Each structure stands twice: as structure tokens, then as C-alpha cells.
Amino acid sequence: MFTFDIVPGGTVRDVLRDGRRDIIDLVDRTYRLHEAGRTVNPDSYFLRFPEKPDSRIIALPAFLGPESGVAGIKWIASFPENTRSGAPRASAVLVLNDYETGYPVACLEAAAISSARTAASAALAARTLRPAGYQGSTIAVVGAGVIARNICDYLHAADCVPGSWLVHDLHEPSGQALVEHLRATGRAPAAFTTDLGEALAADTVVFATTALKPYVTTPFKPGQLVLHISLRDLAPEVVLAAQNILDDVDHCLKADTSPHLAEQATGSRDFVTGTLAGVLNGEVTPDAERPVVFSPFGLGVLDLAVGAFVLERARRDGTAIDIPDFFGETRRW
Known part of the structure; x- marks a missing residue:
């Protein structure tokens, strides 16, 4: 005792x-x-x-x-x-x-x-929300800190291995460090890009930044999966143009997260498709004709x-x- x-x-x-x-x-x-x-x-x-x-x-x-x-x-x-x-x-x-x-x-x-549970959550979402797999696709990682490194490691553990990796970070040495980590541990080529737009065009985009306010204003395209782990990167119009999967709706719609800003802009939660557990349980099926954004507040x-x-x-x-x-x-x- x-x-x-x-x-x-x-x-x-x-x-x-x-x-x-x-x-x-x-x-x-x-x-x-x-x-x-x-x-x-x-x-x-x-x-x-x-x-x-x-x-x-x-x-x-x-x-x-x-x-x-x-x-x-x-x-x-x-x-x-x-x-x-x-x-x-x-x-x-x-x-x-x-x-x-x-x-x-x-x-x-x-x-x-904390980093491991966040990364495992991202990897679980990646495996669940892109059932066709990652062969021949590109995963872009925006933000190249500890969380990003762990997400990449957990994506490998979940067998979400792309044809290539792309890394973008405002601090280029951090971005290059993640590229070297991916080259040493990954099973696919990795490259750094200074062009945010190039990263945002990838098949799967992982956000692991320290952003406090949205800076991404262009909606994603059908078929893209966005793992919005840092929660504050996307403008409301980007959120509203996507299928939105959260970990817990009440928790995520607060503290000026991007989904919270979308709720404030519309006065509604109609843009929320459901939870990841709902998808895992077969109760929620995202629309393949729209991009899918996973935003976990962290439980x-x-x-x-x-x-x-x-x-x-x-x-x-x-x-x-x-x-x-x-x-x-x-x-x-």
C-alpha cells in the first residue's frame, strides 16, 4: 500500500x-x-x-x-x-x-x-484513415522536433511506410536532422524542402509545429490525409472544407485550436465527422471525396x-x- x-x-x-x-x-x-x-x-x-x-x-x-x-x-x-x-x-x-x-x-x-502516446495516436490514425496504405505515396512532415521524430518512428512501427518522405521546418538545421534520422531509420528516401507549399501537396501531411495561430489557408484536396497533431496550423476555412476526425469532440473544441476556431466561425459543430474511435468501431466512415483531417487534443x-x-x-x-x-x-x- x-x-x-x-x-x-x-x-x-x-x-x-x-x-x-x-x-x-x-x-x-x-x-x-x-x-x-x-x-x-x-x-x-x-x-x-x-x-x-x-x-x-x-x-x-x-x-x-x-x-x-x-x-x-x-x-x-x-x-x-x-x-x-x-x-x-x-x-x-x-x-x-x-x-x-x-x-x-x-x-x-x-x-x-507524452510524446509516445501522441505519436502512437498519429500512427493509429494514419493506419486507420488511409486503409489503402502508403506504398508509392509521399508523407510530408511540417515541424521537425521531438514529436515529429517520434511520429515518424511510430509510423514505421504501424507499417505506414511511404515511397518518400519530405520534411519542412522554419529552422533548417532541425529539418535536416529529421531527414538524417529518416535516412538512418526509414525504408524510403527523405529530403528537406524550404517550400511549405510543396510539403502541403503531399499525399499525407503531418503537422508537428509550435504554431499558436493558423497559417495554412488553402484547403487540401480529396484523397489527402492530414495528421493535424499541433492543432493550430489550419485556418477555419481549411477545417470546414475537410472531413474532420477528432479524438474527443468536447476536448478538441476549446483553447483556440483550429477546430475550435471553425466552431466559432460557424456557430456549429456540423463540420465534425466523428471520432477516431468511431472509425475504429466501424460507426464512422469518412467521405473519400473530401480530404480527411485528424485533430487530436490529447487525452x-x-x-x-x-x-x-x-x-x-x-x-x-x-x-x-x-x-x-x-x-x-x-x-x-
């Missing part, structure tokens, strides 16, 4: 690297569990800073349901200016709680967990599911660090 473990970043990274296919399947199951109403996923809470409007720290509490017995919270900071010094934009911790007692049982380094239940997976593997392998006497009092009297 009173055990408490720390799982450091190196251990988290190793578990995730060796379990990408398992993580994709886990995200699939968790989406379906959430769609069935068997989880609790409250609104995220944003701590903002008046002098640093581009920075925030977000709390994502969640509960995976009585069967799992896992509750918890992710506390994740997004400070885009970190990238100027070469540091990652995001840092995070995840605290897991026992459902029976409420006591915390572990604290995990969670930037890697705390995914962090819990992946975090619990990492904790179980770390405990099994003896790489979780037990903290004796973490709790100051273990008896009422």
Missing part, C-alpha cells in the same frame, strides 16, 4: 523504444474504452504566464476506470523558447495513483510518455495507459527505483 517508485527518463525511453507496436495497440484499446464512457477525462487545466504568452504548464487528470484501478495526472510544460538553446520544448512528470486507496504509487518522467487517459504500461515493465525488469519511507505517516495513530 505504501510503496512508491520513481521511473527515470532513461528507463522510460528504453521501455517505449522496445514496445512501439504494443503502445499503438494500447492507444487503440484506450480510445475505444473512452468512447464507451468507461473512463473519466476532465478538462485540462492551463497555467499561463502574462509575460510569456507562448508558454504554459498543463495539468491532465484522468481515470482509466475501475477495471484498471489506475488514476493520475500529467503535469506538462510547453516552453517553445527552449528550442532556441537546443533544449526540447516540453518537459513533464506523470503521477499514478491507486484507485482503492488514492495513494500515489509512482512518479515517471513523462515527456517521453490524459492515454498518458495513464502508457504510463501504467511503462511502470509494469520497469518493475518487472527491476529498473523502477523504489523510494523507501516516501510517506511520512502510514498510520492514523
